[in-house]
Amino acid sequence: MITGATGTGKTTVSRYLTQTYNIQRVMTHTTRPKRFNEVEGIDYAFETPESFDHNHYIEDVTYAGYRYGSSYESLYAAWDKHNFASIVLDTKGAITYAQKLGVAVKTLFLTIDDPAILKSRLLERGDDPKMVEARLESPEYQRDLVLPAELKASATVIANDNWEQAEAQIDQFMKALAKEVAGF
Ligand SMILES: Nc1ncnc2c1ncn2[C@@H]1O[C@H](COP(=O)(O)OP(=O)(O)OP(=O)(O)O)[C@@H](O)[C@H]1O
Numbered sequence: 070m071i072t073g074a075t076g077t078g079k080t081t082v083s084r085y086l087t088q089t090y091n092i093q094r095v096m097t098h099t100t101r102p103k104r105f106n107e108v109e110g111i112d113y114a115f116e117t118p119e120s121f122d123h124n125h126y127i128e129d130v131t132y133a134g135y136r137y138g139s140s141y142e143s144l145y146a147a148w149d150k151h152n153f154a155s156i157v158l159d160t161k162g163a164i165t166y167a168q169k170l171g172v173a174v175k176t177l178f179l180t181i182d183d184p185a186i187l188k189s190r191l192l193e194r195g196d197d198p199k200m201v202e203a204r205l206e207s208p209e210y211q212r213d214l215v216l217p218a219e220l221k222a223s224a225t226v227i228a229n230d231n232w233e234q235a236e237a238q239i240d241q242f243m244k245a246l247a248k249e250v251a252g253f
């Protein structure tokens with residue numbers, strides 16, 4: 070499970086886990102409009118407010134005015150193919166997910182020293198400037214900058230101020246995970 074504030078690099082980390090460790094991301098659902106480069110069924114299952122309620126959710130949240138949810142359907146589809154999967158969640162969803170799935174879940178919490186950089190990262194990603202403003206003014210944005218108390222004991226913090234530094238921390242985490250799994 071990968072969590073942290075918007076723009077800290079959660080999706081970038083999940084892509085790295087896919088490319089380097091063949092860990093596939095669990096697709097989640099959202100009512101947010103598609104970004105110019107996003108693909109239905111790959112980046113998200115894009116839902117209408119009506120179709121959103123047709124899935125069975127492990128958890129669902131409202132984030133900056135849109136609904137997001139991680140479905141049992143998507144998780145089981147990922148587990149059918151692989152022993153490990155990653156999922157990208159806001160911190161509220163991450164707390165619920167950890168509570169529901171227990172020891173099956175490992176948490177990466179992404180941080181950045183200077184949150185002002187996040188705005189430029191989102192704009193460089195091609196996000197609509199109005200959506201970026203709304204998001205940075207949302208209570209969810211402020212909340213997700215801080216590692217929640219509920220995840221403190223179990224989360225591994227990954228500082229993503231620069232990618233080389235983040236990559237090294239992820240590789241170290243994966244090494245430790247491989248050792249843990251081999252020990253069972
Ligand atoms: N270490 C880094 N240095 C510079 N840019 C980065 C770094 N990590 C990620 N980025 C870029 O920052 C942007 C945001 O990254 P990403 O989409 O992975 O964030 P996110 O946490 O998934 O965001 P959101 O929660 O809004 O979906 C992307 O354009 C990505 O390429």
Ligand SMILES: Nc1nc2c(ncn2[C@@H]2O[C@H](COP(=O)(O)O)[C@@H](O)[C@H]2O)c(=O)[nH]1
Pocket residue numbers: 073074075079097098101128129130132137138139140157158159160161162163
């Ligand atoms: N609790 C959940 N959070 C989710 C889910 N899918 C994505 N997210 C998080 O929402 C925000 C915004 O995402 P964006 O793609 O619009 O930038 C971000 O923190 C994601 O991690 C979910 O199913 N449940």
